[in-house]
Amino acid sequence: MDFNMKKLASDAGIFFTRAVQFTEEKFGQAEKTELDAHFENLLARADSTKNWTERILRQTEVLLQPNPSARVEEFLYEKLDRKVPSRVTNGELLAQYMAEAASELGPGTPYGKTLIKVSEAEKRLGAAERDFIHTASLSFLTPLRNFLEGDWKTISKERRLLQNRRLDLDACKARLKKAKAAEAKATTVPDFQETRPRNYILSASASALWNDEVDKAEQELRVAQTEFDRQAEVTRLLLEGISSTHVNHLRCLHEFVKSQTTYYAQCYRHMLDLQKQLGSSQGTIFPGTFVGTTEPASPPLSSTSPTTTAATMPVAPTGAGLAPPEETALCLEEVAPPASGTRKARVLYDYEAADSSELALLADELITVYSLPGMDPDWLIGERGNKKGKVPVTYLELLS
Structure with missing residues (x-):
């Protein structure tokens, strides 16, 4: 017990000496x-x-x-x-x-x-x-x-x-x-x-x-x-x-x-891999809109503001710009609209024509569209004034 008390007293004395020295150093006195x-x-x-x-x-x-x-x-x-x-x-x-x-x-x-x-x-x-x-x-x-x-x-x-x-x-x-x-x-x-x-x-x-x-x-x-x-x-x-x-x-x-x-x-x-799987089923996920359909094509999930149009634009139908053999020989100038089956459509997004057989589109404009026998269901013939050409149906809202 005496030894412990002496040790505690010694430790306390050392601590006090260090505290005094530290304090004097802080005040510039040591x-x-x-x-x-x-x-x-x-x-x-x-x-x-x-x-x-x-x-x-x-x-x-x-x-x-x-x-x-x-x-x-x-x-x-x-x-x-x-x-x-x-x-x-x-x-x-x-x-x-x-x-x-x-x-x-x-x-x-x-x-x-x-x-x-x-x-x-x-x-x-x-x-x-x-x-x-x-x-x-x-x-x-x-x-x-x-x-x-x-x-x-x-x-x-x-x-x-x-x-x-x-x-x-x-x-x-x-x-x-x-x-x-x-x-x-x-x-x-x-x-x-x-x-x-x-x-x-x-x-x-x-x-x-x-x-x-x-x-x-x-x-x-x-x-x-x-x-x-x-x-x-x-x-x-x-x-x-x-x-x-x-x-x-x-x-x-x-x-x-x-x-x-x-x-x-x-x-x-x-x-x-997921993107490839989804891309292979585009026809199932985004079914084509036919002339007789009264529902508009499904728009993309995001906004259609000018700054996001390119990012949100739907994927063009497979074979865009590559017409089937029977359509390759088709001369658009000689194509006449059918007596019935034409309708108006509002363009949802801008579309740049891939070749001379397609019609370039501007968002929100109105065009006349119709289908021809044997055409790809993902495409329609569109007319604007004296211009005509193929247009993708996923870019259109068909009006009743």
Whole structure:
């Protein structure tokens, strides 16, 4: 018990001495031992590495898991050393909704068939995303966390010890300086007057006392200097190890880019396959509008503003500009509209004629259209004044 009390008292005394030294340095009342320029550069480099590693880590976590609540939940599971529950990705959840919608709305309808195809593609995208998250977490996030929770904590601990050793060293320097000043004052030779023989005796006694104080302060200073130099060397070696940390993080960054490249390549391949599947069923998804149909052609989902017309324009019917053999020989100037079956149509989008057999269209204009025997159902003959030519039905709204 006595030993513990003495140790506590000693620790309290050391803490108080360091606090006094630190406070006096802040107010400019005490000298401070400065580190060399190379050491200061190592400290600044280490702090920058730590700060930017934290930022990159947080933003990568946001990239891999945009949901803040999910990130907090995963963080708590990791801190409790429990297995993080498997989570359905957004793509997989969308695929599930689309499959259920197709089942309810009719899997045999064009819309239902398309929902099923898109659902399968989204499911593959979700699986690719899951693999990317897992790979990126292991190859990139884990090394960054290990640095912050391992190496950086060790560096921070040694830096705090170095700061304490420096405060102890400067406190010893201050004590030695005060002891030497008191010794010089005590050894001042007094005048030998008969009325002051006692002062000389007291001065000699004080001089001997302060000599002992100076010797003690010098010994403490040597010990403090040795401990400071040893701690500075340990800290310097750890700070120089930041270069190895950069090399390790560089390798991890290459692994992250590789996994991200693989992920986007898989996404591109899956979407390209989906686009081919949907393109092969254009006739089913967008059935042609015949002359006798009273419903207009289905417009695209997005707006038809001038700035988005090109992006939202429907795909021209297969074989645009390539007329069937029986139509190739057809001379449009000799074609006469049938006695019945002509009707008006409003143009939905601009259309540029592919060749002289087609009629260029401008959005919102009215033209006369009709069909000829043997024509492709995706095309009609359109007339505007004395001009005529083939026009795609998906660009028209037939008026009753």
